[in-house]
Amino acid sequence: MKQPGGGRHTIRDVAQAAGVSISTASNALNGTGRTNPETREKVRRIADELGFRPNALARGLLTRRSHAIGMLTNDTYGRLTLPMAAGVSEILVDHGVSLFLCATNNDPRLSRLHLEALLDRQVDGIIFTATRIDLEPPPELTKLNIPVVYAFAQGPSGSVSFHPDDAQGARLAVQHLQGLNRSRILHITGEQNYRAARIRAEAYHEIVGASAQVMFGEWSEEWGHAAIERVFARPGPRPDSIFCGSDEIARGVIDALRDRDISIPGDIAVVGFDNWEVVSKQTRPPLTTIDMELKELGHQAGLAILGLSRGEKLEPRVERLPCTLVARGSA
Amino acid sequence: MKQPGGGRHTIRDVAQAAGVSISTASNALNGTGRTNPETREKVRRIADELGFRPNALARGLLTRRSHAIGMLTNDTYGRLTLPMAAGVSEILVDHGVSLFLCATNNDPRLSRLHLEALLDRQVDGIIFTATRIDLEPPPELTKLNIPVVYAFAQGPSGSVSFHPDDAQGARLAVQHLQGLNRSRILHITGEQNYRAARIRAEAYHEIVGASAQVMFGEWSEEWGHAAIERVFARPGPRPDSIFCGSDEIARGVIDALRDRDISIPGDIAVVGFDNWEVVSKQTRPPLTTIDMELKELGHQAGLAILGLSRGEKLEPRVERLPCTLVARGSA
DNA sequence: CTGTCATGCTAAAACCTTTTAGCAGAAATA
DNA sequence: TATTTCTGCTAAAAGGTTTTAGCATGACAG
Numbered sequence: 001m002k003q004p005g006g007g008r009h010t011i012r013d014v015a016q017a018a019g020v021s022i023s024t025a026s027n028a029l030n031g032t033g034r035t036n037p038e039t040r041e042k043v044r045r046i047a048d049e050l051g052f053r054p055n056a057l058a059r060g061l062l063t064r065r066s067h068a069i070g071m072l073t074n075d076t077y078g079r080l081t082l083p084m085a086a087g088v089s090e091i092l093v094d095h096g097v098s099l100f101l102c103a104t105n106n107d108p109r110l111s112r113l114h115l116e117a118l119l120d121r122q123v124d125g126i127i128f129t130a131t132r133i134d135l136e137p138p139p140e141l142t143k144l145n146i147p148v149v150y151a152f153a154q155g156p157s158g159s160v161s162f163h164p165d166d167a168q169g170a171r172l173a174v175q176h177l178q179g180l181n182r183s184r185i186l187h188i189t190g191e192q193n194y195r196a197a198r199i200r201a202e203a204y205h206e207i208v209g210a211s212a213q214v215m216f217g218e219w220s221e222e223w224g225h226a227a228i229e230r231v232f233a234r235p236g237p238r239p240d241s242i243f244c245g246s247d248e249i250a251r252g253v254i255d256a257l258r259d260r261d262i263s264i265p266g267d268i269a270v271v272g273f274d275n276w277e278v279v280s281k282q283t284r285p286p287l288t289t290i291d292m293e294l295k296e297l298g299h300q301a302g303l304a305i306l307g308l309s310r311g312e313k314l315e316p317r318v319e320r321l322p323c324t325l326v327a328r329g330s331a
Numbered sequence: 332m333k334q335p336g337g338g339r340h341t342i343r344d345v346a347q348a349a350g351v352s353i354s355t356a357s358n359a360l361n362g363t364g365r366t367n368p369e370t371r372e373k374v375r376r377i378a379d380e381l382g383f384r385p386n387a388l389a390r391g392l393l394t395r396r397s398h399a400i401g402m403l404t405n406d407t408y409g410r411l412t413l414p415m416a417a418g419v420s421e422i423l424v425d426h427g428v429s430l431f432l433c434a435t436n437n438d439p440r441l442s443r444l445h446l447e448a449l450l451d452r453q454v455d456g457i458i459f460t461a462t463r464i465d466l467e468p469p470p471e472l473t474k475l476n477i478p479v480v481y482a483f484a485q486g487p488s489g490s491v492s493f494h495p496d497d498a499q500g501a502r503l504a505v506q507h508l509q510g511l512n513r514s515r516i517l518h519i520t521g522e523q524n525y526r527a528a529r530i531r532a533e534a535y536h537e538i539v540g541a542s543a544q545v546m547f548g549e550w551s552e553e554w555g556h557a558a559i560e561r562v563f564a565r566p567g568p569r570p571d572s573i574f575c576g577s578d579e580i581a582r583g584v585i586d587a588l589r590d591r592d593i594s595i596p597g598d599i600a601v602v603g604f605d606n607w608e609v610v611s612k613q614t615r616p617p618l619t620t621i622d623m624e625l626k627e628l629g630h631q632a633g634l635a636i637l638g639l640s641r642g643e644k645l646e647p648r649v650e651r652l653p654c655t656l657v658a659r660g661s662a
Numbered sequence: 663c664t665g666t667c668a669t670g671c672t673a674a675a676a677c678c679t680t681t682t683a684g685c686a687g688a689a690a691t692a
Numbered sequence: 693t694a695t696t697t698c699t700g701c702t703a704a705a706a707g708g709t710t711t712t713a714g715c716a717t718g719a720c721a722g
Contacts (some may be wrong), residue, residue: 008450008590010708014686021672026710033711036670056451057397059706061388068452086434093433098448100399102424103417110424117429119339120387121399181469184625195386221613248609278579278609282552341678357680364681367700389678430715595709 070100070118074130087298104125124309147308151301164292169323170203182241189245190219241269244302269331285329401431401449418629455640478639482632495623498534500654515661520576521550541553555583572600579608600662616660
């Protein structure tokens, strides 16, 4: 039933087969204009039989809406970007919108290349994501005359951005430990120049008060080890619980504690941050941790860009989405 | 300098500003037709000044090449799919081709939805990827009249597909252990109904010969633990080295061996499979493992689909790309 | 019987680009 | 001088869709 040209049926074919004009066919299919119900049904039936699907390029050219949006991501597909991308895509697909994925790999040249390609393709909007929360998005983005949404990344003032609520997540963790009657809560986290690390540490500090003690380091399992070593090397009372800045750090911490035959959570309870299942489900005992709900964050970003691309006005804001606590064995 | 319509400059604007016709402008910019060098330079200069970039939709409509390709992926962005996607994208971007990422999540409805969207957008080709190597690709794919390439997934006969060379990877691992004078090599791997697991086990068997011993199980750290437990529970000689089917399994194995105060690699050498750095760099000692070169696999798939989309004929084949061994501390 | 209006349809323009065919004028050839 | 060839350009068509303006037809009101 395909055309000899190897291509697909066009609306011409539908119109011809139905014995109407192209415009009537278009109107019938889209429910626009005035059409006799009978004609409409007939056209639709025939379009169905022919397997007609409109050419998105032609449609986009005319309507100036490509029904595609671009996602510019910073890192080579880290574990943070991806659940978000899945969330975004999940929302878009049901609205007939497709997703261009552009990995910029932190390379400005690639960044520009991808951005230009997206503009050439008349994308309806762009989602900018960065793993390193403190990295500034490329300034070109702000001058665009298509909507931009920032996810997990700091947008310029006047923009819409979505973040996990790091402070609330930290409070969740600490309060969970306090609920277990722990009072000497230590916080072992990643690099201080990460905004997320600072926000979490601050929230922790506010709740715990004077006894607060923060150890900044790296976002690695190794640092978890090293930190425990340091804690046990010095005199004074031991913590009865540890709030870790990432699951990887928590894994290092737990392994180091096990090496010292400390019982978890009996002697020391441990809470992580990320709910990266490949880590958190594999520690012994399994890790109680904070989930940043990245997929939901993707949903929100997707909905936002969808609305903006339709011309809806969204008030500029930094939306902080609540984290949840996933209780497993370690606390 | 932008048009009042909020849009971008069109080739009209360029032609007008240069005082030539649209066709001359097009010819000058694309180097087609016969153009006076002077005119050509002038047009190009003006296009540059105006920041003109051709509308990809209009161009695609006419040339019937959208310069976009779709990547249909099975899983919600697992660690296998993503390095490949990065590799694909890396190749494409330099040819001005963009990548639609479609996560089908193993849902046939989503699969169809994404596929239709891709066809509507006139993509120049599709790359199909599946994490579970034994999953059949949707049969719709075979009837398409645009090129399809399979990566990490079994294509139907007559198709082009790319895989890591599992057999060669397994041989690499075993021969490395033999080079360390290990003779009692045990193979702990994942589910037997994975083709990759069977291929690797077979290659291992061929080299090791009579002393071969394969333990199939799950692709998890836990199974690594359990397997070691089982090995140490039974009588008879212990292995002097273990070839694991994945880094996660290897991690479980190493942890279990450490718990028993077995020295690694002194008493038992361990080799993994995947080179998933977040695991392999964090074991103690760091894991010697097989890298499947997924990014390179992505490169190859990208080049293949690019060629096919240009009308080049590629002979149908299953290409197996060599794995490499990454030596760290564990063997 | 004339004028107004609603209905159902269509022709044509528009979106932006590439490409084909062809037109003048100049230069080269016969 | 008359013809051909080359050069540099342009008008127009094409690609597939949506949308605007308008055309008959028939119903209805005055």
